[in-house]
Amino acid sequence: MAIETDVADLKVEAFDEGLVLTPLGPWTAQTGDGLETRIDRLDLSGVSGRRVAIDMGEIERLDTVGALLLERLRGAAEAAGASSDFFDARPQHERLMTALREHGKEPPVALKKPIWPVAFVEGIGRSVCEIGDDVSRGLGFLGAVVAVSGRLALTPWRFRFTSTIHHLDRVGVGAVPIIALISFLVGAIVAQQSIFQLKNFGATLFVVDLLGILVLRELGVLLTAIMIAGRSGSAFTAEIGSMKMREEIDALKTMGLDSIEILALPRLVALVIALPMLSFIASMAALLGGGLVAWVYGDITPVTFLQRLKDALTLQTFMVGLIKAPFMAIVIGLIACTEGMKVEGSAESLGSRTTASVVKAIFVVIVLDGVFAMFFAGMGI
Template identity: 75%
Template sequence: MQVEDDVADLKVETFDEGLVVTPLGEWTAEAGDRLQHKIDVIDFRSASGKTVAIDLAEISRMDTVGALLIERLKAAAESAGAKFESHGARPQQARLMEALGERGKEPPPPSRNESGPVTLLADIGGGVIEIGADVKRGVGFLGAVVMVTARLSLTPWRFRFTSTVSHLERVGLRAVPIIALISFLVGAIVAQQSIFQLKNFGATLFVVDLLGILVLRELGVLLTAIMVAGRSGSAFTAEIGSMKMREEIDALKTMGLDPIEVLAMPRLVALVIAMPLLSFIAAMAALLGGGLVAWIYGDITPITFLQRLKDALSLQTFFVGIVKAPFMAVIIGLIACTEGMKVEGSAESLGARTTSSVVKSIFVVIVMDGLFAMLFAAMGI
């Protein structure tokens, strides 16, 4: 049975200086409708130009609904032209009302004192600093991975084989259909456009050389890396970021487990194994698509296509492309895991880091492909 003193009520007293409003009892959601009605019948017009004071000392309990009703009291008094004052609130009540008072406020407008060029230079400087911080974090994460790799080589029974196989299935096996399909279509498009141009010079047969070298050296592994970065890299960032938001990574550290060993290593190993295999499948699918178009559109029979491909290519051409795959896999894994570790406690941060992971991975993969191309050119390969 509820004690009479705890029944929510509202007492209003009129003085020459204005009104004194005293909430009584428990201002909770259960009494919300009744208290709202009592607030609505108060005539604040008599306090116009005066003071409406509210004494919160008599409130025995207050929840969010009660604090919201206090805010409505304040709004009604101020709309009638009265000055609102409150006192007697307990610390918990004051914090609750302060939090409600902050809701819906617009962020402060950006400073307009700086000119356009100054702002542009500041943005560029901030971007350079952020790039430096990213490089520093990436190198630190790479060092931690190397240390974990050395530790696992000495204690191989600590390696999480089951987790690695699970990630290998997701990164490799489940990616085969989409990578094969896109590579098939790209190979067909490259062959069609090449035949269209080479016909003008009577050199249609050279489309086989062009397609084979381009696919095996550059296109197969680059397409695969871009698709893996968008598909698996983003998934890794989202998974690790979600664990960071739910404090699961902190829980791993509390249990004495290394998050890099538990989370990053199985993903990195799965990527390093899957990337060369996916690159090979992508190259074969692109050659199949190009060969089909060459047969239909360029009148190059499959036997002729294969014979010309055999004459134009060597094992070295294949290895030049496939050797880049593990390095790209490591880059994608490092960036994805690093961005996941940077996630803070909001969904907005998770989305931003996932997007950043994909963009950075694709950019660095393309830069790395260019560096490999210059290296192989300098070596005469």
């Protein structure tokens, strides 16, 4: 083990290609005056066209003053016509030297803004690359979730039931009032507009068929998924992003805990359980709103409405809508957690990632609904 001293020096050794300069001891502010004199008296007259290697392996301590003296030493060698470089530096010394070299550099000159067609094409290219990165990151996150789920299947006592119940209460029970209210109003509006159009053809009664099939197959689950993406998805992103900013996720990793198991999986499980239930509640609320409007505006009594609804719907119609819910829940949870993990150390980053989480989740949910619609149409369902 090397014993640190307070004596600093500079050893000079010749070799075939030039000189090896070896700084010794502490190169700090306390020893700076003597080292400055030593560097000024160094004879480099015969190194022109040769190499000067500065071996930093023997430096015991280094601060900013010492780093400046090392840069001065290299500058003296280059002024004498030699090529110079540092080697064998400790990581902390190398970081200090790099920071010193970067300090004071003028910022890069801003390029002239391209004309709008070029900028438009460039923007499209950047967007495509970002989409590819998002897909790759999302698939990687999904793979991590599957791996954690498989591990927990073998050790179920490690699953965080308390956390899952907590998130299920927030995502499910807490969302019932707003989802029921909005679905009720949307069902009423759809029924009212349909009645006014179908009345021209004397087919007012068919509003029941239209409303029932539309709500159970598409509208109920789609409205619910969009509202959950805005309500719970944004909350998940903000929570995980705040933990990322406060370095709590790094602390979990330091303690040997898996952030996917602790943070992501309970939220995903809660979403998968809650979204089908909320979709069912939303569908019932929309049918209730549509039935009320049909009674008031279309003179369709509740008994007639229920009988017509019974004739128009099948269990298959109900299940088509309900099957979509778990897949939409997984998509919302994956996007929310992934965007939360991408948050950096600023409030601006947190806000932009939360916004991106909601926008991406809603977009992907709508695309997924369209894919399911084409799939079921192809299956003849």
